[in-house]
Amino acid sequence: MRRVLIGLIAVTVMWSMRAQDTAIYQQGGAVFEGISSSIKSALAAEGQPAATGPVMVATNQAQAVDDLKGLEGKGVKYFFAVGTSASTLASQRPASSGIFIFVPNPVPSGLSARPKWAGVSPYPDPRMVLSYVRSTMNVQRVGILYTRKNNQEVARVFEDAASAEKMPFKMIGLDGPEQLDASLAPAMKDVDGVLLLIDPLAFSPDSLRFIVSTCTQAKKPVIGFLDAVASAGAPFAIYPPPDELGRASVAAMKALKQKGDERKIYYPSRFVMSVNEGSAKSLGIPYDASRVANKY
Numbered sequence: 014m015r016r017v018l019i020g021l022i023a024v025t026v027m028w029s030m031r032a033q034d035t036a037i038y039q040q041g042g043a044v045f046e047g048i049s050s051s052i053k054s055a056l057a058a059e060g061q062p063a064a065t066g067p068v069m070v071a072t073n074q075a076q077a078v079d080d081l082k083g084l085e086g087k088g089v090k091y092f093f094a095v096g097t098s099a100s101t102l103a104s105q106r107p108a109s110s111g112i113f114i115f116v117p118n119p120v121p122s123g124l125s126a127r128p129k130w131a132g133v134s135p136y137p138d139p140r141m142v143l144s145y146v147r148s149t150m151n152v153q154r155v156g157i158l159y160t161r162k163n164n165q166e167v168a169r170v171f172e173d174a175a176s177a178e179k180m181p182f183k184m185i186g187l188d189g190p191e192q193l194d195a196s197l198a199p200a201m202k203d204v205d206g207v208l209l210l211i212d213p214l215a216f217s218p219d220s221l222r223f224i225v226s227t228c229t230q231a232k233k234p235v236i237g238f239l240d241a242v243a244s245a246g247a248p249f250a251i252y253p254p255p256d257e258l259g260r261a262s263v264a265a266m267k268a269l270k271q272k273g274d275e276r277k278i279y280y281p282s283r284f285v286m287s288v289n290e291g292s293a294k295s296l297g298i299p300y301d302a303s304r305v306a307n308k309y
Contacts, residue, residue: 040096051259139174
């Protein structure tokens with residue numbers, strides 16, 4: 014009995030030590046909180062040790078650095094870094110390793126090339142998105158709308174996906190919102206719908222209003238990649254739900270720990286939709302109602 018008890022204690026200690034080598038480091042916001050919660054649930058479902066945290070990114074950078082040092086001092090070697098600021102800060106630690114999550118474009122910050130780091134994108138698998146909009150929404154020719162400074166690399170990912178799907182596409186890359194008037198309306202004749210990347214254009218109420226108005230007049234849907242875009246007026250948004258991001262993040266961490274250095278971007282395979290019924294109704298675009306998570 015004593016040997017069994019000692020064995021159980023040893024297993025518990027080892028399990029605790031394993032749990033302490035991984036932490037969730039998260040920037041503030043409801044979306045990021047949902048992802049962190051889903052990571053915890055996915056770890057439990059996989060029978061893996063719980064991660065420390067989430068530890069929130071401090072508003073003061075010096076405090077943020079101290080927080081990361083404190084985690085490392087407690088034995089943390091791996092981070093689930095949720096959001097761009099959390100990912101940038103955690104990846105700058107010399108000995109850090111982990112998964113950056115929900116970073117729309119990891120190239121400008123150097124995250125995509127960071128040794129011992131991999132990523133989980135906020136975009137669903139681009140080929141699956143294009144296949145869906147073609148087969149279900151009858152968008153046979155797609156426009157990809159973005160600003161070059163912020164999203165040239167992401168636009169190329171969708172360009173490659175469209176080529177692989179043998180789907181006609183048009184790149185609508187802008188230097189800034191001032192080019193919307195001259196670029197968007199002329200593109201309408203060449204596309205059946207517009208994919209609006211996670212871009213400053215999507216976050217500017219004036220720009221988004223202009224994009225939706227221009228596309229609606231042409232009877233073409235705007236499809237964003239954030240729930241907030243649909244709530245702000247775009248007819249549709251396609252995005253992975255938090256539980257899918259959590260599952261993908263845990264799978265990515267498992268692969269990273271096994272391989273040591275992957276530098277791969279994972280695109281979640283499951284997605285849901287948000288629909289702005291007022292905007293969508295005037296277009297008459299079909300969609301799969303079973304995928305709808307939110308309506309506005």
